[in-house]
Amino acid sequence: MNWNDWEAVWRRQAPPLGASAELSHLRETFEARHRKLRCTLAARDWLEASAGLFGSGAMGLIWWQQGRAGWPIAFSILLCLGVTAVFIRERFRARRQRLAPDTPLLAKLEADLAELRHQRRLLAGLWTWYLGPIAAAIASTFATLVFNSPPWSRD
Numbered sequence: 001m002n003w004n005d006w007e008a009v010w011r012r013q014a015p016p017l018g019a020s021a022e023l024s025h026l027r028e029t030f031e032a033r034h035r036k037l038r039c040t041l042a043a044r045d046w047l048e049a050s051a052g053l054f055g056s057g058a059m060g061l062i063w064w065q066q067g068r069a070g071w072p073i074a075f076s077i078l079l080c081l082g083v084t085a086v087f088i089r090e091r092f093r094a095r096r097q098r099l100a101p102d103t104p105l106l107a108k109l110e111a112d113l114a115e116l117r118h119q120r121r122l123l124a125g126l127w128t129w130y131l132g133p134i135a136a137a138i139a140s141t142f143a144t145l146v147f148n149s150p151p152w153s154r155d
Contacts, residue, residue: 027105034112041094041119045087052084059141072144076137083133090122 056077063073099111122129 023105030105030108034108037112037115038094041115042091045090045094049084049087049091052080052087055137056080056084059137062141062145066144066148069148070144073141076140076144079133079137079140083130086129 059073059077059080063070063077066073094115097111097115099108103111
């Protein structure tokens, strides 16, 4: 085959799907997916922050019931509040990075890619900032309860 044959084969190919796509349709589907991602992340952050506050309150109640001997539970409460602060910080970060509605589609796409990369980094360090502190808080609370419980009767 010579160059002209290759060129003829190339021209007979169907154009790629993106070349004939309507920009308005791409914009509409992108906007819908962008809103869904933003709402999903907001719901996750608020639910996790609420759960952290609830857990901290429950641990505070346990501490109150234990009296002075339950002071190690304060560390558990601080760990839970620290995880809650991460989710609240995520909401503030997302609000700061929100783009105007008239932003070009390419800039919105780049912002969504940056958000997905950020979420991937958060998930990669899940044990460091989320599961580890929660597990330590639960273990500390449980250990305090076991340590402060009355010994079993030996009758």
